[in-house]
Amino acid sequence: MNLPFAQVEPTTRCNFTCGFCAGRHMPQRDITPETFQAFIDQAEGLEHIELQGEGEPLLHPQFFGLIEIARRKFPQLQFSLITNGSLFTAENIDGLLRHRVTRIFVSMESADDAAFQRIRGGKLERVRRGIRELLAERDARGMDAPVVGLAVTVLKSAVPGIGRGIADFYGDLGLDGGITLQRLQAMPQYSRLYPAAVRGELPDEADMRRLDDELRGNAAFLAALRQRQDRPGFYELLYASVDTSVRCPWLENALYVATGGELVPCCHAKDYARDRLGDLGSGVEAALRKRAGLALQLRQGKIPPSCTGCAIAHRIAFGALVGRKPLA
DSSP states (O other): OOOOEEEEOOBSOOSSOOTTOGGGGSOOOBOOHHHHHHHHHHOOSOOEEEEOSSSOGGGSTTHHHHHHHHHHHOTTOEEEEEEOSOOOOHHHHHHHHHTTOOEEEEEESOSSHHHHHHHHSSOHHHHHHHHHHHHHHHHHTTOOOSEEEEEEEEOGGGHHHIIIIIHHHHHHHTOOSOEEEEEOOOSHHHHTTOOHHHHTTOOOHHHHHHHHHHHHTOHHHHHHHHHTTTSOOHHHHHHTSSOTTTOOHHHHHEEEEOTTSEEESSTTOOOHHHHOOEETTTOHHHHHHHHHHHHHHHHTTOOOGGGTTOHHHHHHHHHHHTTSSOOO
């Protein structure tokens, strides 16, 4: 059974201290090369791997070795990642370019230096400098990849500065990978971990309307949002692989591989004791069969526990229950 998309978590460790990160509540560990090799040995039809999870991917001491392992079996495999942007050292920049990483998104909530440090516990100037050096070296080598963009999490306190501040940051650095916007995750597997201060950062509908109003008149920001579609990456390709009104892209075409080798239905399923489909001992094929069972439940109007709070899952299940789409 082919598995075109996989998200593999290199590490749960991080050098930042974001209060909303589930990784800070998980065992701090790296995926071993042996575990990663076992996954690659069992996978068939891989087209794209997203190397990121609940930690900073570039902290993995053998990050580029993981790419080499996968490319031995899948020479044309695409790789992408989301990083906090603090580890663009000369050595890592060289590795990202030599190993032909397709796209890199740098995660952030605010382009204000003080707010960035308060939210993330790191220095924005270090991120700026690293991005400049990455793009300069890429251009010096005459390469057009990786494209580099921003993954912006919307926090209530940061809404007023997202439009102009993020657009200026993007434009000043000459980024070309586009911008993604996502509200601070409210799914219970995340929000149950939030301290009170972080729960207060969950944006409500009024916050999102204010943001929409601000962005509607910001041509630079809107252009950056559209630019993401020009060079689609892991998530764009995965979510375009099915009609998400009737099928979940994760349950049809992807798996999440956690640091311990747990095989999980999607990147949002964090209760591994409850949600895991198996591990590399029980095998990828067995996990894909269980995954198909979850997909069938959704199409019959039942929401599996691992899908609680997912907008796509609820839309599919509701459509099935009201008879808008076939159940099979």
